[in-house]
Structure formats: structure tokens, C-alpha cells
Amino acid sequence: MRVYSTLSKTKEPFVTVVPGQVGIYLCGPTVYKEAHIGHMVGPVIFDAIKRYLTHCGYKVKWVVNITDVDDKLINEANRRGVAMSQVAEENTADYLANLRSLGVDQIDAMPKATEHIEEIKSFVSDLIDKGFAYASGGDVFFDVAKDSQYGKLSNRSADEQQGEGGEAASKKRSPGDFALWKSAKPGEPSWDSPWGPGRPGWHIECSAMSRRLLGETFDIHGGGLDLVFPHHENEMAQSECCHGKPMVRYWLHNGLMRAASAGKVGGRSDREQTDKEQAGEATVDTKISRSKGAGGLADLIRRQTGERLRFFLLRTHYRTTIVFSEEGIQEAGVALDTFHRFFARWKRATGKDFYQLPRIASRSEGEIDPQGDPLLTEVAERRRGYLAKMDDDFNTGGAVSELFELLRVLNRYMDQHGLDQPAAASAEPLRSLERGVAALRELTALLGLFFQAPGLPDTEDQALVGKLVELLIELRTESRKKKDFATADRVRQGLASIGIQLEDRKDGTGWRIER
RNA sequence: GGCGCCGUAGCCAAGUGGCUAAGGCAGCGGAUUGCAAAUCCGCCACGCGUGGGUUCGACUCCCACCGGCGCCUCCA
Incomplete structure (x- = not known):
């Protein structure tokens, strides 16, 4: 190290x-x-x-x-x-x-x-x-x-x-x-x-x-x-x-951290701006305002979630200047959602909750012996890459790239082995997959990611929304059976326009809220 | 003025003295789908601010320049 x-x-x-x-x-x-x-x-x-x-x-x-x-x-x-x-x-x-x-x-x-x-x-x-x-x-x-x-x-x-x-x-x-x-x-x-x-x-x-x-x-x-x-x-x-x-x-x-215009967030230039504003002096319009992050971190977290901010920070090397922008954090969130979707997919396939997986407590405990298993060979390679990056001055940005590679490996394996229908899947690939997912759990935990499922708290309103969406999906499914695609598309596009994305899968239609 | 840091594709961003310069976002093509979404496959920097130098060879080392930023008073 x-x-x-x-x-x-x-x-x-x-x-x-x-x-x-x-x-x-x-x-x-x-x-x-x-x-x-x-x-x-x-x-x-x-x-x-x-x-x-x-x-x-x-x-x-x-x-x-x-x-x-x-x-x-x-x-x-x-x-x-x-x-x-x-x-x-x-x-x-x-x-x-x-x-x-x-x-x-x-x-x-x-x-x-x-x-x-x-x-x-x-x-x-x-x-x-x-x-x-x-x-x-x-x-x-x-x-x-x-x-x-x-x-x-x-x-x-x-x-x-x-x-x-x-x-x-x-x-x-x-x-x-x-x-x-x-x-x-x-x-x-x-x-x-x-x-x-x-x-x-x-x-x-x-x-x-x-x-x-x-x-x-x-x-x-x-x-x-x-x-x-x-x-x-x-x-x-x-x-x-x-x-x-x-x-x-x-x-x-x-x-x-730097604001997109110029100057450190919350730093001297920020305060100078504030002083100037208070003194009634003209300020450049690229000023750093509190709403851009110089203050109100709590508000920012509410808007973006702590996990997104965390990932936004860890995507880069710790010694580089990070240019702060809500767009950048938003983009980090888009990337993160790829992981969230995989967790949902894996849960559908196995019934297991990624967030509840047992922790791999140490580096040695997490070692993988692929024994010729093609999936585990790839997983082990990504894990090695990840650890090598972290060993080199805690290069979290480099490590994250291995995480995305690992994710792709796991998704591809599920595709190729038809693991979305657990009944049809044989036990062998499923065991390999689970070992691979365990590695993903281990490595993401090291960055402090994915300890809590994203999403809104379960309230009565949420449950109600769920039931309404399910009802619409039912109607759309009937339309599709009748080849009435105009009606089906109206439902799908209508939901999409309010942020609810439908996903047609072999075993039925699912939905998720796009944030 | 002094001390430093940075400049990699449309955007974000790792990285190395010499294999095909990670990954993400966006985009494009394909598989799949009734259409989408999701997932997968493929494409997307003959070049890493500019100009010199060192070297068999530099994006990576050195110098200069251009541009951006930080510290030199309190600041994570």
C-alpha cells in the first residue's frame, strides 16, 4: 500500500x-x-x-x-x-x-x-x-x-x-x-x-x-x-x-470543492462576494450563492440524497479539486441507479435483499478461488483491480470503474444463463452469481455505499400510488393482449411523463419511479 | 511578488516512460421488445493545453509559454 x-x-x-x-x-x-x-x-x-x-x-x-x-x-x-x-x-x-x-x-x-x-x-x-x-x-x-x-x-x-x-x-x-x-x-x-x-x-x-x-x-x-x-x-x-x-x-x-464559476465553496471568495453584496457593490453574475452549496448542506442532501453526494465525491480522486454542480451530482445519481436496478433484478431472481447481505469482514475473507468458474474468474479479476487501485493512495475513482465492470459482468451472466427465472435456472450458475454478488457487496461496502435502499419511505400514500399503478398496468396488459397498442402506449407514456417508468419483462410488467 | 496545483473525447474522470489511454454521462449502430424501458454487444481521444528539450521511445520527465485554480489573514 x-x-x-x-x-x-x-x-x-x-x-x-x-x-x-x-x-x-x-x-x-x-x-x-x-x-x-x-x-x-x-x-x-x-x-x-x-x-x-x-x-x-x-x-x-x-x-x-x-x-x-x-x-x-x-x-x-x-x-x-x-x-x-x-x-x-x-x-x-x-x-x-x-x-x-x-x-x-x-x-x-x-x-x-x-x-x-x-x-x-x-x-x-x-x-x-x-x-x-x-x-x-x-x-x-x-x-x-x-x-x-x-x-x-x-x-x-x-x-x-x-x-x-x-x-x-x-x-x-x-x-x-x-x-x-x-x-x-x-x-x-x-x-x-x-x-x-x-x-x-x-x-x-x-x-x-x-x-x-x-x-x-x-x-x-x-x-x-x-x-x-x-x-x-x-x-x-x-x-x-x-x-x-x-x-x-x-x-x-x-x-x-469549487463552484462552477470560480472560487472555493464557502471559502474566502464566497465571503468576499457576500461582503460585497452586503455593501451594495456590484458582483459578477457567476457568484457563488448559498443555494449553490456554500451553505445549506442539509437542503442539498434532501434534494439529492446523501448517497448521491457520497458517490459524487468518491468518483474522483481525493486530492483533485471537485467542481461542485447540481448537474454533476445528478449525473452521479444516474450512474448509481444502474446499481439500484441490478439490486432489484437480483432480488426478483433470488428473493434476496442486497442491502441485507452478510458482510465480508476482511480482505482475506473476501478472497475468491474461481476454480475454473468463468464468472468467478472475471469477478476475481475485477476485485483484484479494485483493491490494487485502493492500495495506490486510496484511488476511489479508479476503484469505481472496476465496480461498473463488475456490474456489467454480473448482468451479462444473468442474461446468458436466464437467471431471471429462478425456477428455470439450475443451481450451479445461481451459486456462482451469488458469490459474485457477494463480492459486489464487499467492494461497494468499502466505499460506504448501498447500506440503505433508496426511495421514499413507505407511507399510506405510497401504497396507494402502488395500487393505482398496478391497476393501470393491468388495463394496459389487457389492451396489449387485444393488440390495442394505442391505448397501451397512452398508459405507458402517460406514466412516463409523470416519472413512472414501466418495464416489460418475460414474467410480467414492473415499474419504478425515476428520480 | 513568494509557494503550489491543475489543463486527458461533447461533459465528468482514472492512469502509465514503450501492450489496444480505465470507467461514467450523453450520442450512434445492433440483439431484445408490438413500440418503449431495462440488460447485453459494438462504435465513440492515431491522441492526453501549446511549443521546445531529454530519451531508442513521452501523454507520462525537464524548460518555456498560454489558460484555470489554490495558499501566502480566518477557511474542510
Whole structure:
């Protein structure tokens, strides 16, 4: 297995700190506003990565932090006239709900900054004691000049940093120094500390919490590409100066999501647009609006389903920029439906529910010995291809292509062996098919796909629609028998025009709702 | 200005120093169907932004240029 690390800028062999175990830390959101689609990229990708590593036999611990204290949270709380904790709680709940919809359920711990204040303070104290940080007017800064390695992740030097400026700048020894602890202004949430009341700086929480949950050196640290500098650079500086050893084996950064026009979704250009609009300035008409994904992820999920979004993200390589568009997500949905149709076909043939198939728990358990069986030979080949792609820096996009090939192999086999009529089918091909489908189940599960049947919930209205459609199908079937194709076509086309597609099969007519 | 990334068919998108450059969407032809839908079969980049260079050989490495994007202040 090979993994690309931002630090070395190359793919490196994957060797963990502790054999058989993997610790992953992913930078989570600052919960000052509801989640936008860009927030979902990392969690979805790392969810798939964890599933894969687990399948390969690793014991994986995946941590995603929640930043619940920060200037933006304070501002938002003041703007709304509520407590910072309330802002944090609401947006954390929104974030978690979105993760659930996207099938992200592999996270082992979600530490919050405000619940690790003691840990953070002692981390800061250590850095001061070791001479890497200094207190100044109630703030504590990391002394960038003391770290000879500073800049190695983002490839820049300490002395050319502009720093954040503002009033804190006058307290710094050099502009590139960054805050470990920020003194509280009147009315701001604060915690007591040896340097006076205040709150943690942005980067220190990740150093403190990752150490607590994963150790001084852990395997994978992830986040969006925009976090490389300053966040991860600073995080690494703090941790490595404090511990005198490497913080992370592999730095994995996912590409950012971009709106079709230009600019990162939810990023600076988005905010600049918003600022301009609020200031009454003219904006280009290709602007990124909240409705295009910069906000309201929950709405987007409702429109498109979490599964579609998940597949949309996983179709590409995690390091590439994804251009966000509803059309693109829609197209991903069209492709996904090919799988859904196969599941329906297979259920008609065997009575078995793809979604309820037993899980293949490990890579070794999923090994296939075709023993000359032509179908299983092909299935094994696709499975090998899939795993090889995933072994190469988690190439989910490449792996997906093998999934489509596998699907075609299975459909063709059903065609050729007439497996749609189970009564007519002999047991032998059916057994091979089932083994092939088991492989499809195994490989799609690794991407976190197909854990829940799509479609609307069963309500009385739904049942009523079903009965009406069945009635129309009955009438159409009678017309067809009488060669009254005009009437038959009116029924079929009429239903099609309202999104109900009929499918004439050998054993009768079926129907499905096209979304 | 500094540090980077990207540019593969109509669209989305993997990938490799040298076999026929994955897969998806759309499209076209065929099998099937009363017609459709679904499924299957076939077609769909003599070329991988442009121009040079290295090499026996590059789309893949190097340089330049053009175009798009990110970071350098908070951002997944």
C-alpha cells in the first residue's frame, strides 16, 4: 500500500507506528455556522479510507475534532445575542446530522476544544518551559524563530511571514509568531490560566487533542488543502518542538470543492462576494450563492440524497479539486441507479435483499478461488483491480470503474444463463452469481455505499400510488393482449411523463419511479 | 511578488516512460421488445493545453509559454 504525503510530496510505502494499528486525525469544522458542502469532502473520504484500512486488517482509530471556541463563534454569538456554547451546539448538531445522511459513521472520537482546556494549557506551559513560546501581555505566542524546521510542510520560511497583524502584532517578537493563548476581552468567554483569563489559539487544540487520543506520533493527519498553511504548519511546529519527534507519518490533504464559476465553496471568495453584496457593490453574475452549496448542506442532501453526494465525491480522486454542480451530482445519481436496478433484478431472481447481505469482514475473507468458474474468474479479476487501485493512495475513482465492470459482468451472466427465472435456472450458475454478488457487496461496502435502499419511505400514500399503478398496468396488459397498442402506449407514456417508468419483462410488467 | 496545483473525447474522470489511454454521462449502430424501458454487444481521444528539450521511445520527465485554480489573514 502506498500513500501520498504532503510533507514528502511523494507516495510513500504505508508503514504504521504500531504494526496493525492506524491512528487518524482529521481536522473538523469550526462550528460557527451551518455546514456547507465543502465540509463533507474530508469526512466522506476519510470514512472510506477507514473502511478500507479496517478491511485490510488494521485496527483503526479515527478522530475528528470540533472547534467550539474561536473568534468567529464569539462574533456569531454576539450577533445573535446568544451564548457561544449555544451556537456551537446547534451547528455541531447540524454537522452530525449531515454526516449521518452521508453514511459517515466510522468516527471513533469527536473531541471538543472546550473540553480539553487543561490539556491545552499544559501544552502551552510546556512550550514556554522549553523556550519555544513566550507570554506577552496576556497572550502566549509560539516563537517561530526558535523552530529551525518551521515551514517544511508548506514550503515557506518563517521570516517571510506576514502574520495576522491587528493589535496582537505589537505583542509579537516577529510577525510570523502565532497565538497559543489569546487573552479575553471583557465579555468574552474565557478560562483562567497562568497568563490571565483567555482562550486557546486556533492551532493548539489539535496538538493537544491528537496527543491525548492518538499519541505524540501518529499515522495519518488529514484535512483540506487550505489547512496546510498556516494551520497544519503551526500544529506540527508546536507538537514537534514540544515532543522532539515527528508528529505525523503521513499528511493527507483533500482537494477543495469549487463552484462552477470560480472560487472555493464557502471559502474566502464566497465571503468576499457576500461582503460585497452586503455593501451594495456590484458582483459578477457567476457568484457563488448559498443555494449553490456554500451553505445549506442539509437542503442539498434532501434534494439529492446523501448517497448521491457520497458517490459524487468518491468518483474522483481525493486530492483533485471537485467542481461542485447540481448537474454533476445528478449525473452521479444516474450512474448509481444502474446499481439500484441490478439490486432489484437480483432480488426478483433470488428473493434476496442486497442491502441485507452478510458482510465480508476482511480482505482475506473476501478472497475468491474461481476454480475454473468463468464468472468467478472475471469477478476475481475485477476485485483484484479494485483493491490494487485502493492500495495506490486510496484511488476511489479508479476503484469505481472496476465496480461498473463488475456490474456489467454480473448482468451479462444473468442474461446468458436466464437467471431471471429462478425456477428455470439450475443451481450451479445461481451459486456462482451469488458469490459474485457477494463480492459486489464487499467492494461497494468499502466505499460506504448501498447500506440503505433508496426511495421514499413507505407511507399510506405510497401504497396507494402502488395500487393505482398496478391497476393501470393491468388495463394496459389487457389492451396489449387485444393488440390495442394505442391505448397501451397512452398508459405507458402517460406514466412516463409523470416519472413512472414501466418495464416489460418475460414474467410480467414492473415499474419504478425515476428520480 | 513568494509557494503550489491543475489543463486527458461533447461533459465528468482514472492512469502509465514503450501492450489496444480505465470507467461514467450523453450520442450512434445492433440483439431484445408490438413500440418503449431495462440488460447485453459494438462504435465513440492515431491522441492526453501549446511549443521546445531529454530519451531508442513521452501523454507520462525537464524548460518555456498560454489558460484555470489554490495558499501566502480566518477557511474542510
